[in-house]
Amino acid sequence: MSAGIPVQYFLILATVMFFAGVYGFLTRRNLITILMSVELILNSVNINFLAFNRYLYPHKMEGMFFSIFVIAVAACEAAVAIAIIINIYRRFTTINVEDVNEMKF
Amino acid sequence: MTANQYMFILFALMIIVFSVLTVTTRKILRAATFLLFVLVSTSGLYFMLNYQFLAAIQLSLYAGGIVVLIIFSILLTSHISQKFESPGFKKVIFSALASAAGAILAIVTILDYNFSATTIAAKEVNMNAIGKGFLSVDYDGYVLPFEVISILLLASMIGAIVIAKKGGPAKVQTTTLNKE
């Protein structure tokens, strides 16, 4: 299925996705959209894993297993993060990250 | 151009466009929807790479689970029609510069590097191999991370419940006002 597509294309695609996530992380104010940016970042990493696995080491399965674990970790992270966000919302009645700045000097 | 090249271009365009939209749209529910599109497209890429199992997981867990969770939390904490005020100009410029610099650096490095294509025959990734890989203690076995992940899942489940349950409005409200 992937014949005729160089591995670099996958990597570049993942890079763009990754830095889109980074940009979102840096500019978004809403905690939930920040969380979405993080999901984008994780997803781009998965694409890298799988592309390397398929193109460079097709006789092995490490990349795929790592992707599975990354997805599992991402699920955990999303669950805990959303719990925290809800708690923050209760505490501050906002999920604007700039207003949640108690931890400073 | 073969068919799979067309497909790749389709998925790649979808991913790039919707990723950027996800992080730039000013309506939160739309952001979630665009994220969903990105994740679905990614699973398409997985199909192209012949990882059907992973693609299925991607669809069911990411697209089905996490996005729904995110949408629920959006509904709990925001108004649907609410629009974000656009982030500060300085912030956008600097963040974009940093991200672009990183992206260009990575892309240049990728293009510079000479990936040597392998000639080894590909191993077929079927359910049987995946199941054995998860539960094997051999060289290619992943039983330890598998168990660790299961503990992690349990812990985060309990943690999420505990964190979300406790608290309530603070007795002394902070002076920060909701700008939304």
Added chain:
Amino acid sequence: MTNFGYTIWIPLLPFLMFLLLGLAGNKLKAKLSGLLGTAGLAVITILSYFTAYKYFFGGENAEEGFQKIQAFNTVWLNLTDKLHIDLGILLDPISVMMLVVITTVSLMVHIYSLGYMKGEKGFERFFAFLSLFSFSMLGLVVATNIFQMYIFWELVGVSSFLLIGFYYTKPSAVRASKKAFIVTRFADLGFLIGILILSFNTKTFDFITLTDPSGPAFSQSTSAAFMGLSVMTWSMIFIFMGGVGKSAMFPFHVWLPDAMEGPTPVSALIHAATMVVAGVYLVARMFPIFSLTAPVALHVVAYVGAFSSLFAAIIACTQTDIKRVLAYSTMSQIGYMMLALGVSGYGGHEGLGYMASMFHLFTHAMFKALLFLGAGAIIHAVHSNDMTDMGGLRKYLPITHMTFLIACLTIAGIPPLSGFFSKDEILAAALHSNKLLFAVEYLVAGLTAFYMFRLYFSIFWGKDTHYHHTPHEAPFTMTIPLMILAVGSIVTGFIPFNELVTSDGKPFESELELMVAIPSVLVALFGIGFAYLLYFKTNGLPDKVAGFFKYGYKWAYNKFYIDEVYIFVTKQVIFRYISTPIAWFDRHVVDATMNLIASTTQNVSFRIRDFQSGQIQKYAFVFITGAVMLAILFIYFLN
């Protein structure tokens, strides 16, 4: 040699008791902790007596004299192969004798304290400190090397400090404890210097090697000289300085009278019977070196001892606080011991002074402890230290009266009590070497009898004082030690010290020298008679006598203004011209530098604290920018 390994428990048991009472004392009942401390001491008393019996009468030492036995030894600090500090147990006649003295007096004091300290706040603390002191003192006397001795020497100093300041809410007690510690500590500086000089020249700390006249220490000791005196003499003089401080000899005696602020049992144990004779013990321990290589230092010992004994005896005649009288009397008696060591030679009959000194140390421990405990019983009964508040007490305190009388007669040197024998040996030793010192000692003997009976008559006879409430005899726990010690004061004179404790371990012949003994008894009787005239009945005579001496009396009453001299030297000279500039330098240069550093840090941190804004996106921005820059650096510039 028979096995003496068990002797390690003699110092160790009080130490364990100290840990137990010190750490868990407040959880135990006060009475139980007192009994525990006493029981522990009783056990080691038995062990000590057993050791003494085995050592002296084990039957193996008869021919070649008593040998030094190293019962236990362990390397404590192994600095290099040659330089190491050991801890161990050394048994020889004087250390075994000291074991007996210390455990006996300490046990009596423990028992006595059960009654005397009853109901006091900090009862278990008191017993913990007593155990600490017993441990340190026992460790001191059995030290196998001079460094171990120094360690325990400081430990007894600390225990003394703790016990003098036992009533730490009383400012005078706090002052006294500080004074005692600082004065003795200053003297110990000399001791340390002496140790360093000595061991540098002899290449050893070990007592057995050091004190063996045929050993390498004597031949190796260099003949280098400084200011006309050999190095060995200097080191011995410095070491003796430590002894002067601990034994309250002139001019470091000022702490001893003030140390009477401590509880009376403490005065009996530490400041009369055991710790203050540590200086004498030190000289006796180093005696072969003193005698064979540093005779000049030995002369210093003799003159310091003689002067202190006369000086203290004169002051004792004028004081009215009974504990202070006893304190000066202690100083005077220790002066006797020092003098006896100073006039002694090494080996055979020449070593008469050495033997006499140890003999007097032994008997003095008994009767002086008895005097102090008796004084404690009196204070317990009338709640005052001042003998002008007392009189006619014989009716109320019969047991105390009898035992006190025995002790007074003993210290005055009336036969056949023990003080007579030991003092007579000292006088005989002095007669054979130095007539001047001999004459001084006769004078002191008379003065001793006079001031002791001045004390005795004013307390138990004299005017019939009216008391607020009738004085009553002390409880059994207090009177039984008095009686035991009284018996000890009577019978210890008959112990044949010339066969047991001698300078070279071999017994020698010694008989009573009547030409010395008879005049000394007469002098003592004269002193007693004079005291009888003045103080038996209230009359104007004491004031007339005081008026006769006028300035002399005033000087003696104010202790010859030695304290004032010290105050002048420290306050007017040292504090003003040395400490004040140093303090200024410390405050304005050293501290200022530190403050500058601190304030700079503070200012800088105030400036940069805005970096921690709480804005997580700023942190992330910095982190990502940094990561990208590092990546560029590593890929394009450091490749």
